[in-house]
Amino acid sequence: MKTVYLKRGGTLPLVLVFVIGLAASGAFAQVLSMEDIYQKTCAHCHGIKGEGVGDKKAPPLNTLPQNALSYELFNLTAVTQSSGSDHEIMEHNQRKIEEKGMRYHPDDMARYIYTTFNPLAKLESRGYHEYSAEEVYAQMCAKCHGDKAQGDPDKKGPPLNTYALHELEMELLSLKEGFQSSGGHHALMAETLKRIENRGMAYHPKDMATYIYFHFNEKGKK
Secondary structure (H helix, E strand, O other): OOOOEOOOOOEOOHHHHHHHHHHHHOOOOOOOOHHHHHHHHHHHHHOOOOOOEHHHOEOOOOOOOHHHHHHHHHHHHOOOOOOOHHHHHHHHHHHHHHHOOOOOOHHHHHHHHHHHHOHHHHHHHOOOOOOOHHHHHHHHHHHHHOOOOOOEHHHOEOOOOOOOHHHHHHHHHHHHHOOOOOOOHHHHHHHHHHHHHHOOOOOOHHHHHHHHHHHHOHHHHO
């Protein structure tokens, strides 16, 4: 490394000489954001929104939870072996990324991918709450079917606490899938189900059937 002289004959401090030497040798890598790195090196195969590209045999990333992303990325940066040729391709790509001076911490990239592309993360940022079958029933079903599923004639809500488990599940599944069923209340129930889903309170028929049967049916309580 050569000493750099000032015009008036002085010399630059040793620290500045060292810094200039590093800059000239390219030792200072360009500081890039996770977005920059992803779009420049990952989007080509994994998609600009993490949706995956079939032709590139690159799996989608926008469905993985943040901890799973961190784990996979850590395996790559640590060169940990994993089964499958896809992992070997990813290790090769990871080395190319690092050779270009675009190193990143796995947790940082995982956080960027998850919060930017995963729909669940977007819901969480808006105060998303995953409702249990108990909460859905209490808020949306009890007003017509009764707080103990005993039914309410005034609301034309039939009792549910006399149904067998498989009967409840079949009835709820038919509503969810839009199957026609006998009885004037079916259309009303289908409309109610739409309101439940629009409020972000969708449920799996088996979960709701299990809750109703084991909490309200006398045989289920035993």
